Amino acid sequence: MSVKTKIKTSIGGSALIEGIMMRGPKRTTVAVRMSDNSIYTEDVEFKSVASMSKFFRLPLVRGFVSLIDSMRLSMKCLQLSADKAVEGGEEEEPSKFEKWAMDKFGDKFYNVVMIFATVVGIALALLLFFALPTLLFNTLAKFIPSLDEGTVWRSVFEGVLKIAIFLGYVTLVSRTPDMKRTFMYHGAEHKTIFCYENLEELTVENVRKYTRFHPRCGTSFMVIMLIVGVIVGLFITAKNPILRTLIKLCLLPVSCGVGYELIKICGKYDNIFTKIVAAPGLMAQRITTIEPDDSMIEIAIAAIKPVIPENGEDRI
Numbered sequence: 001m002s003v004k005t006k007i008k009t010s011i012g013g014s015a016l017i018e019g020i021m022m023r024g025p026k027r028t029t030v031a032v033r034m035s036d037n038s039i040y041t042e043d044v045e046f047k048s049v050a051s052m053s054k055f056f057r058l059p060l061v062r063g064f065v066s067l068i069d070s071m072r073l074s075m076k077c078l079q080l081s082a083d084k085a086v087e088g089g090e091e092e093e094p095s096k097f098e099k100w101a102m103d104k105f106g107d108k109f110y111n112v113v114m115i116f117a118t119v120v121g122i123a124l125a126l127l128l129f130f131a132l133p134t135l136l137f138n139t140l141a142k143f144i145p146s147l148d149e150g151t152v153w154r155s156v157f158e159g160v161l162k163i164a165i166f167l168g169y170v171t172l173v174s175r176t177p178d179m180k181r182t183f184m185y186h187g188a189e190h191k192t193i194f195c196y197e198n199l200e201e202l203t204v205e206n207v208r209k210y211t212r213f214h215p216r217c218g219t220s221f222m223v224i225m226l227i228v229g230v231i232v233g234l235f236i237t238a239k240n241p242i243l244r245t246l247i248k249l250c251l252l253p254v255s256c257g258v259g260y261e262l263i264k265i266c267g268k269y270d271n272i273f274t275k276i277v278a279a280p281g282l283m284a285q286r287i288t289t290i291e292p293d294d295s296m297i298e299i300a301i302a303a304i305k306p307v308i309p310e311n312g313e314d315r316i
Contacts, residue, residue, distance in 0.1 A: 018033045025307075031299045031302040039299055063256040064252070066256075067260075078114075129166075136157075151233070170288055185300070188292035188296040190285075191207050192300035207300070
């Protein structure tokens with residue numbers, strides 16, 4: 001009998017630099033492969049936004065809150081895993097820019113870099129997933145005026161384009177060696193959680209036989225959220241790119257909330273409805289997860305064991 005759990009990493013899973021983060025009901029642990037081939041594990045201190053108020057744990061509300069928590073936690077764990085992964089390794093000569101930045105910001109250098117990367121990432125996301133689809137549709141509508149009648153075609157066009165951009169991006173980055181290894185860790189995390197959910201002993205041999213496609217994965221959440229966004233877009237009548245983008249941002253918690261609840265339902269039940277809902281995300285995981293090697297499975301096992309509660313409260 002399969003027993004579902006609350007164990008997750010960034011709404012399903014998040015592979016880090018040569019390491020994996022696992023989040024349980026009470027603890028969050030990062031396991032990192034060190035330069036001497038040993039595995040280092042450390043608990044991560046983290047105060048969830050959801051713990052601040054019961055309101056943040058309400059259905060539909062908790063989806064957006066969980067997304068915020070996941071971003072904060074991922075940044076914190078990424079920094080920890082990166083620091084530990086390079087311990088004992090040979091240090092490279094810093095570039096002129098790195099020397100200038102370290103002299104300028106001192107110990108805050110890494111935090112500045114992370115903040116800058118986050119701002120650039122958010123700006124690109126707003127451009128690619130919000131403004132660009134509207135601009136392209138407006139341009140196309142000038143040549144085919146009938147498209148601009150109503151909001152159905154606009155919403156479908158923008159939604160399909162968003163999904164295409166997302167899948168195209170992850171496909172492109174999956175070709176790089178570093179991201180390929182990241183997706184292999186992602187696969188190890190999924191297989192290990194499946195092994196635990198099926199009440200089997202957490203060994204490399206047992207974990208290896210499970211599938212790398214999990215319905216509660218962050219990839220599935222993103223795909224479902226984009227699909228829900230198509231439906232939400234049907235109610236947005238604004239055509240101006242800036243105004244439409246602002247409205248979409250205001251409605252983002254709705255898409256997150258509905259997507260999150262659907263992910264939880266898919267993880268809890270196994271029927272025709274959940275299989276249909278989960279199918280697009282599971283197909284996308286063929287890109288974002290890759291079969292791991294045994295050393296990666298070892299890290300996933302090391303990360304998950306500390307977060308498993310002894311009283312079984314993670315069983316749902």
